[in-house]
Amino acid sequence: MEKVTEIFASNVFNDDVMRKMLSKEVYDALQWTTKHGHRLDISIANEIASAMKEWAIEKGATHYTHWFQPMTGITAEKHDSFISPSGEGKIIMDFSGKELIKGESDASSFPNGGLRATFEARGYTAWDPTSYAFIKDGVLCIPTAFCSFGGQALDKKTPLLRSMEAINRQAMRVLKLFGSDASSVKTTVGPEQEYFLIPKELFDKRKDLIYTGRTLFGAMPSKGQELDDHYFGSIKPRVHAFMKDLDKELWKLGVYAKTEHNEAAPAQHELAPIFTTANIAVDHNQLTMEMMQKIAREHDLECLLHEKPFEGVSGSGKHNNWSITTDTGVNLLNPGETPHENAQFLLFLCAVIKAVHEYQGLLRISIASAGNDHRLGASEAPPAIVSMFLGDELTAILDAIETGTSYSTKEKENLKVGVHTLPRFPKDTTDRNRTSPFAFTGNKFEFRMLGASQSVSDSNIVINTAVAESLRQFADRLENATDFESELNLLIRETIKKHKAIIFNGNGYDDKWVNEAQNRGLKNYRTTPEAVSHYLDKENVELFTLHKVFSAEEMESRFEIMLDNYNKLINIESRTMVNMVRKDILPCVSAYSKVLADTAISKKTLSKKIDCTYEEENVNRISVLLNSANMLLEELWVAVESMKAIKDNKQRAYHCKDVILPLMAKLRDDIDELETIVSSDVWPYPSIGELLFGVR
Ligand code: ADP
Ligand code: MG
Helix, strand or coil: CCCHHHHCCCCEECHHHHHHHCCHHHHHHHHHHHHHCCCCCHHHHHHHHHHHHHHHHHCCCCEEEEEECECCCCCECCCEECEEEEECCEEEECCCHHHHHEEEEEHHHCCCCCCCCCCCCEEEEEECCCCCEEEECCEEEEEEEEEECCCCECECCHHHHHHHHHHHHHHHHHHHHCCCCCCCEEEEEEEEEEEEEEEHHHHCCCHHHHHHCCCCCCCCCCCCCCCCCCCCCCCCHHHHHHHHHHHHHHHHCCCCEEEEEECCCCCEEEEEECCEEHHHHHHHHHHHHHHHHHHHHHCCEEEECCCCCCCCCCCCEEEEEEEEEECCCCECCCCCCCHHHHHHHHHHHHHHHHHHHHCHHHHHHHCCCCCHHHCCCCCCCCCCCCCEECCHHHHHHHHHHHHCCCCECCECCCCCCCCCCCCCCCHHHHCCCCCCCEEECCCCEEEEEEECCCCCHHHHHHHHHHHHHHHHHHHHHHHCCCCHHHHHHHHHHHHHHHHHHHECCCCCCCHHHHHHHHHCCCCCCCCHHHHHCCCCCHHHHHHHHHCCCCCHHHHHHHHHHHHHHHHHHHHHHHHHHHHHHHHHHHHHHHHHHHHHHHHHHHHHHHCCCCCCHHHHHHHHHHHHHHHHHHHHHHHHHHHHHHHHHCCCHHHHHHHHHHHHHHHHHHHHHHHHHHHHHCCCCCCCCCCHHHHHHCCC
């Protein structure tokens, strides 16, 4: 393999390339525009486009695309070649500034939640110069934002950029009060990505995996993950070969792929990149998921990103590591060495505590999906209740500050923020709790509720904006204080008192926590329909509109899209289930019961004395299950068809949750039992055991 330092970012039109290929004037103009968010002059855009084209053609690219992130949760692209007629049947390769800056796309074909009137189908993509262009499969990809004709965001990138601006604005107000020399802050994100790898030839035999990304049936194999022998286990050669290729492709795209290991379930793995600026991390995570699926196929594997591909073993999540860093390189969630730094740290910590407490509902909503509903609270992922883990040491310090007492026997003096130096606590002692949804891990927070397939954009939009709101209120108060020090002390103390209900260092998997959380007044939105129903609650609309992250109209459209996505998914799952049961499973089971019955008859014909208990009992049990499954199948079909008559998205979602999903679960029980009886020679699908242990 070539040297990693040489291939890293070799397919990225990054700062290095721009310095080399752009005139100083154009380079400076682009930097300035990026930093201040102004419109780019067309002559400058033309020069950048021309350099990009030259660079891309040199690397073998023939097409370009505006690469964007619509509300489908994945990325979208439409390829245009660079060719342009030059007369006499000849062509030149052409790419203009206009084509770089703005693209037109049919908004009606993407989820838009009613934002696009039927008569106005146009949508626009606009270049996001803060994220580098790159080449993927011979196509120059230009990261863009996607909006409607009226300028409303139709994607997951625009609001993320707006939320980063919001937190920058408010954090800078606070930092000024501390005399910071920083001129901007950015949020940083490192998403750890879990996934499954299974043999492609087995994947291709299961309609449920092909259509829904998860197994809708499947009896548990005799071995699951109970031996804990997969986590961090040695990586099989075939998987290792996949990981090596994946790393290489990701490095070429400038993705900081760093850590790869086996996860808890058989066939489950994880990739963690080194963190980077939030919007770039979001882009990179999308690329990572796409590359995982592509490279897997090249190795005759299939990569499953579904939150719960298999019942009975752990599902896949994504940990969203998050922090705030200044342009001077200070991580604001790093406890400092001096009292001054510590006061600042504590204030930012309090901002996050307040944000998570006040907007726990929005955080829960940001990770709500049909797939994630199977994981949350299932003793493999955090519960659906949002709480925060700070670790014993930091919690003791906050308790002491709140009560104005000393936090350790050694320290007798009263704790006063800004005077007191925090003890330096080693990073790993703060992260013993793996069950917490939102954990402080030494110098960053880790939001652990995300599902594996979700865009990390949604949760970061909420975290950024909610923390921006805490900081806004803090700044309002501190800017008007007569005595900064004492007001700061009071503010921190009050915030801890008011919001400590969100802090929970215990075991989040414990049933008792559900009751305790309820007593503390914490929200428990168990499912997606329940969670999403609260999206338009007054305080949520006020938060997003105040910080100009969403307009009320954009929120209404997102509300519809979230419900619609959920409904469509359950509709696809239930129809797939009906199809599999009706066309494959029941015919197979019925035929198999005939084989058993015929065998018994033959045996009896031979001699009445022959014992046919096995055949008789199984024909009997199979017939009972067959009839039960058949009745449930019809019931499910009626429930699925009755969806059409329900026009309201929220009502539909509740119909899915309360009627369709329970019927699917019952039907599955019958079918899974049948699988344990019917000969594996005739069962129409590969078993879960084969899928989980098939890669050798
Ligand atoms: P874990 O115990 O969860 O594996 P690590 O320290 O290995 O913890 O970090 C996990 C992820 O957190 C990595 O992607 C890492 O880059 C990211 N991370 C570390 N520091 C920060 C930070 N300041 N901001 C955002 N993400 C961070
Ligand atoms: Mg982690």
